[in-house]
Amino acid sequence: MKAKILFSFFFLFVLTLNLSGQNNEQINVQVQASLKRGISVISQSTVLDFGEIILSNSQQTVTKSPAEGLRFKIISHPEKPVLIDYNFVQLSSNENQNGPIFVTKLVHTGSNSGYVNPIEVQPGTYYTPPNQNGEGVLSVWVGGSLIIDQSITQGDYSGTLVISIAY
Amino acid sequence: MKFAQKLLVILIFWCSIISAQPVSISGTASVNMIKPLSITAINSSINFGEIILTGSAFIYNLNPSQGAVFRIEGHPNRNVVISFSSTALSNAQWVSQNGGTVGSLNYTPYVVHTGASSVYDLPQVVTNGGSYQLQNVNQNGILYVWVGGTINIQANQPIGDYTGTFNITVTY
Numbered sequence: 001m002k003a004k005i006l007f008s009f010f011f012l013f014v015l016t017l018n019l020s021g022q023n024n025e026q027i028n029v030q031v032q033a034s035l036k037r038g039i040s041v042i043s044q045s046t047v048l049d050f051g052e053i054i055l056s057n058s059q060q061t062v063t064k065s066p067a068e069g070l071r072f073k074i075i076s077h078p079e080k081p082v083l084i085d086y087n088f089v090q091l092s093s094n095e096n097q098n099g100p101i102f103v104t105k106l107v108h109t110g111s112n113s114g115y116v117n118p119i120e121v122q123p124g125t126y127y128t129p130p131n132q133n134g135e136g137v138l139s140v141w142v143g144g145s146l147i148i149d150q151s152i153t154q155g156d157y158s159g160t161l162v163i164s165i166a167y
Numbered sequence: 168m169k170f171a172q173k174l175l176v177i178l179i180f181w182c183s184i185i186s187a188q189p190v191s192i193s194g195t196a197s198v199n200m201i202k203p204l205s206i207t208a209i210n211s212s213i214n215f216g217e218i219i220l221t222g223s224a225f226i227y228n229l230n231p232s233q234g235a236v237f238r239i240e241g242h243p244n245r246n247v248v249i250s251f252s253s254t255a256l257s258n259a260q261w262v263s264q265n266g267g268t269v270g271s272l273n274y275t276p277y278v279v280h281t282g283a284s285s286v287y288d289l290p291q292v293v294t295n296g297g298s299y300q301l302q303n304v305n306q307n308g309i310l311y312v313w314v315g316g317t318i319n320i321q322a323n324q325p326i327g328d329y330t331g332t333f334n335i336t337v338t339y
Binding site for chain 1 (some may be wrong): 201203204205206207208211212213214215216217218219220221222227235237239241254256258262265266267268272274314316318320324325326327328329330331332333334335336337338339
């Protein structure tokens with residue numbers, strides 16, 4: 001039998017390839033949070049006492065240096081500026097609501113707790129507490145002048161000085 | 168036994184008929200090509216910003232609309248599994264430069280998706296390990312994912328700049 005017998009076998013197959021396999025992708029991003037220390041104030045002296053003043057027939061001004069006045073320490077986040085604001089104070093007595101005017105003078109000495117190289121603090125201005133072991137520390141000293149008009153009558157006068165500190 | 172012998176003879180006879188002539192049978196080969204997955208950061212920042220400590224414990228939230236945004240791209244209408252986990256943030260680097268106390272913060276991600284919309288509109292919560300369908304946009308599978316979250320701040324939490332790494336994985 002010369003005729004060639006061809007044996008052709010084709011296998012029927014259905015080949016389905018799924019080339020997806022498993023595919024995964026990852027991405028990393030940084031998460032950040034900056035925690036700031038809340039402001040606290042430690043008073044080291046709370047009374048600014050001008051003592052006894054003898055009235056005269058003319059206006060007089062009595063001044064007290066910040067070095068001998070009030071003193072407090074601001075503890076805050078290091079190197080984050082704080083806004084310091086204050087105003088003048090009109091003192092009053094039980095008998096007289098319009099007493100002498102106290103003109104405030106503030107200075108700070110940075111983180112130095114001694115009265116060294118004081119820098120005047122202007123109201124409504126930002127100051128940066130230097131870093132002291134991970135805390136911002138600013139020593140503030142308060143003095144000022146008492147302007148006593150000649151019309152002021154005798155008595156014990158007092159007033160409240162409000163100094164606000166904020167970020 | 169005889170039945171088996173008969174069956175064998177019939178099979179051989181049938182094969183010889185088939186093999187005596189060329190035979191052609193067609194088959195079908197098909198391939199299902201799947202687009203590879205990709206994930207791109209549109210906004211790679213998860214930044215809680217400045218937080219002033221109060222001395223009390225509290226939880227601080229970052230809305231996903233203000234966090235990181237990712238665009239996942241892959242095969243249209245195919246589902247992807249999205250995985251992520253909590254991570255710890257540390258202020259160690261800040262402390263090494265500024266002093267203070269080393270602390271850690273636990274960051275818990277809050278993940279949503281907005282389908283194929285790149286605008287923060289009708290967000291759907293994404294759970295860790297959940298499966299989500301890529302939306303068909305011009306034969307591309309698209310999903311926008313937004314990541315915010317919360318940090319738990321302790322009453323005595325040390326101050327400083329905390330950082331950590333958040334991973335998100337997408338899988339077919």
